[in-house]
Each structure stands twice: as structure tokens, then as C-alpha cells.
Amino acid sequence: MSPTTRNLDCFCGKRAVTRTTWTKENPGRRFNACLHFGRGGCRLFEWEDPPMCHRAKAIIPGLLRKINKLEGETKKLESEVQKLEDKVSQLQP
Ligand SMILES: [Zn+2]
CATH class of the missing domain: 1.20.5 (Single alpha-helices involved in coiled-coils or other helix-helix interfaces)
Structure with missing residues (x-):
């Protein structure tokens, strides 16, 4: 699934995006993070969905x-x- 833009700014001043993780601990759980999360982006990270x-x-x-x-x-x-x-x-x- 491609990331969608959120009405939330990250610490880079960019629009945060909502993504879905498919890890064993959180399969299908959505989170909001920097557009460049995992590739040198800022530390913004918050869960969109409640704990599984x-x-x-x-x-x-x-x-x-x-x-x-x-x-x-x-x-x-x-x-x-x-x-x-x-x-x-x-x-x-
Ligand atoms: Zn950022």
C-alpha cells in the first residue's frame, strides 16, 4: 500500500505520511511517520491504530x-x- 499524506507535520517541516507495517509484532497496523522514515528522516513516529x-x-x-x-x-x-x-x-x- 502506498503511503498517504496526513495532516501532521514532521520535524523536517514536511507532511507526515501514514503507512502500514507488516512485521510479526504488528501485522497490518498503521503508523504515522516522516516521509523519509527509514531513509534518514526525522524521529516522528506515532501509531495510528491501537495496539493489536x-x-x-x-x-x-x-x-x-x-x-x-x-x-x-x-x-x-x-x-x-x-x-x-x-x-x-x-x-x-
Ligand atoms: Zn521528517
Whole structure:
């Protein structure tokens, strides 16, 4: 997800942005930080969302793994379909 601008200025005087982290401790939790957070930006950091409950932390990483696996399988199948369609079009007179 791309960062969105927040009505909050960071210590650089720039507009802070809201991002989503996907760490094991905070999967899917949003925070507000400097536009250059992690790349030499200022120290502004505040959570947008409340702390995550234990159940969400336990479930979300597994769901993300399943989604990634299914997306990978979908890409493989789409590639197979394309190959078969190419073969069919070569067989047609
Ligand atoms: Zn900043």
C-alpha cells in the first residue's frame, strides 16, 4: 500500500505520511511517520491504530502466507493457460 499524506507535520517541516507495517509484532497496523522514515528522516513516529490483540497477531501472518502462496499458484496457472492458448491458436488452420 502506498503511503498517504496526513495532516501532521514532521520535524523536517514536511507532511507526515501514514503507512502500514507488516512485521510479526504488528501485522497490518498503521503508523504515522516522516516521509523519509527509514531513509534518514526525522524521529516522528506515532501509531495510528491501537495496539493489536494477541489473536490478530496470531492469525494475520498465517493468512498472509496463504494469500502469497495462492497468488503464486494463480500466476503459475495463468502462465499455463497462456501456453495452452498459444498451442491452440497454432493448431487452428
Ligand atoms: Zn521528517
